[in-house]
Amino acid sequence: MRILVVGSGGREDALVWKLSQSPEVERIYCAPGNGGISERAEVVDAGAEDLEALADAAESKEIDLTVVGPESALAKGIVDLFEKRGLRIFGPSKAAARLESSKAFAKNLMKKYHIPTGQFAVFDDPQAARAYVRQLGAPIVVKADGLCGGKGTIVASTLSEALGAIDLLMEDRIFKQAGERIVVEERLAGEEVSVLVMTDGVTALPLLPAQDHKRLHDGDKGPNTGGMGAYAPAPVVDAATATQITEQIILPTIRALASEGLPFKGVLYAGLMLTSDGPKVLEYNVRFGDPEIQAILPLLKSDLVPILDDVVEGRLATTPCEWESGSCVCVVLASHGYPGDFAIGKEIRGLEPFADRRDLLVFHAGTKKDRERFVSWGGRVLNVIGLGVDFEQALKRAYDAIQTISFDGMCYRKDIGFRALKKPVSR
Numbered sequence: 001m002r003i004l005v006v007g008s009g010g011r012e013d014a015l016v017w018k019l020s021q022s023p024e025v026e027r028i029y030c031a032p033g034n035g036g037i038s039e040r041a042e043v044v045d046a047g048a049e050d051l052e053a054l055a056d057a058a059e060s061k062e063i064d065l066t067v068v069g070p071e072s073a074l075a076k077g078i079v080d081l082f083e084k085r086g087l088r089i090f091g092p093s094k095a096a097a098r099l100e101s102s103k104a105f106a107k108n109l110m111k112k113y114h115i116p117t118g119q120f121a122v123f124d125d126p127q128a129a130r131a132y133v134r135q136l137g138a139p140i141v142v143k144a145d146g147l148c149g150g151k152g153t154i155v156a157s158t159l160s161e162a163l164g165a166i167d168l169l170m171e172d173r174i175f176k177q178a179g180e181r182i183v184v185e186e187r188l189a190g191e192e193v194s195v196l197v198m199t200d201g202v203t204a205l206p207l208l209p210a211q212d213h214k215r216l217h218d219g220d221k222g223p224n225t226g227g228m229g230a231y232a233p234a235p236v237v238d239a240a241t242a243t244q245i246t247e248q249i250i251l252p253t254i255r256a257l258a259s260e261g262l263p264f265k266g267v268l269y270a271g272l273m274l275t276s277d278g279p280k281v282l283e284y285n286v287r288f289g290d291p292e293i294q295a296i297l298p299l300l301k302s303d304l305v306p307i308l309d310d311v312v313e314g315r316l317a318t319t320p321c322e323w324e325s326g327s328c329v330c331v332v333l334a335s336h337g338y339p340g341d342f343a344i345g346k347e348i349r350g351l352e353p354f355a356d357r358r359d360l361l362v363f364h365a366g367t368k369k370d371r372e373r374f375v376s377w378g379g380r381v382l383n384v385i386g387l388g389v390d391f392e393q394a395l396k397r398a399y400d401a402i403q404t405i406s407f408d409g410m411c412y413r414k415d416i417g418f419r420a421l422k423k424p425v426s427r
């Protein structure tokens with residue numbers, strides 16, 4: 001079987017790593033890939049949003065299955081285009097991907113089908129939005145409706161912050177049409193967790209629950225990033241909570257989409273807040289979470305290929321799925337300045353000792369191969385994955401390995417997984 005993975009981050013390196021272990025896979029391609037991926041897969045020179053070029057490549061290389069990483073490609077309709085051209089692809093249609101690409105669509109769907117989420121209202125008019133925010137008061141959450149690369153949500157602790165957010169989105173239009181419509185939402189309190197399930201539109205096959213760290217600095221402080229680390233399985237999700245999430249949130253969402261004539265195939269990712277009033281949805285994503293999937297896939301014992309195949313073929317009900325016991329953590333190594341401006345082209349040293357370890361992996365994100373060496377080529381550069389019998393061991397392996405890796409301006413959080421340890425890691 002020939003597989004094409006679309007994307008260029010740590011998520012895609014993890015997918016390529018896992019898929020290439022399958023006895024069913026004869027060749028694996030990645031478009032556009034990155035430095036590390038170029039060693040595991042054949043890279044294809046087509047951007048993740050260059051849909052026609054991707055479909056051409058899938059045709060000419062006789063790809064049997066394409067797996068999509070980034071939401072932008074899904075929101076642009078990569079699945080619709082591939083299916084129209086008779087190419088097999090894993091992911092939701094453009095219309096079903098609205099679950100992520102329009103927060104107003106997602107909130108209205110939840111309301112209509114009684115799926116637990118915070119109170120909210122949708123606005124196209126800044127005047128009306130301001131009046132509503134004044135009426136409810138802070139704390140309150142203001143969200144751009146459209147895709148903003150994870151920067152469109154403002155959790156406001158004061159009224160003036162919330163009013164400022166409305167100005168930025170609707171008057172200054174910092175995210176262009178993505179912020180023309182906004183959702184104003186009740187602020188929920190609790191622990192956040194990411195629940196990803198595979199679904200063929202009817203059945204849900206849950207992956208291990210994960211938690212990520214979005215903030216740049218230790219103690220979950222500082223600006224939001226694409227994610228500075230993740231770990232799985234999240235201990236906060238016990239068996240009873242997992243059942244509650246499946247029955248009250250995941251399955252009702254899948255059924256709701258089907259009732260709306262938008263059957264969902266692919267990975268459904270529910271970003272949840274575990275409130276004192278039960279789990280509630282913060283948002284949905286329609287693809288593998290990055291970095292979460294980097295901490296989930298190393299624990300998947302089963303072959304991933306039959307699972308993806310069964311999603312595409314709509315026969316997930318009988319698909320076996322086994323997990324390793326133990327814990328997995330992902331620590332992101334970023335460039336100084338990220339998520340703002342940062343320098344690239346810095347030589348990366350010290351990766352060699354980890355090439356053949358089972359309990360330690362390095363997934364590449366913003367890297368490039370420059371002759372025989374790797375250089376940094378993005379904000380998030382590398383992901384160091386530690387596996388262990390428990391989080392303590394997994395974290396020790398990851399952090400010990402990090403001591404030997406270096407590039408100019410390398411930054412990382414020292415406290416990944418602190419909630420899982422129930423106490424901050426002191427290093």
Ligand SMILES: Nc1ncnc2c1ncn2[C@@H]1O[C@H](COP(=O)(O)OP(=O)(O)O)[C@@H](O)[C@H]1O
Nearest residue numbers: 118141150151152153185186187188271282283
């Ligand atoms: N209603 C809410 N209450 C509290 N925190 C929220 C709420 N909605 C979002 N957040 C916080 O903001 C982050 C980003 O919001 P999210 O809805 O996931 O949008 P996006 O990922 O598109 O930026 C969440 O991970 C969560 O930490």
Ligand SMILES: [Mg+2]
Nearest residue numbers: 150271283285
């Ligand atoms: Mg989110």
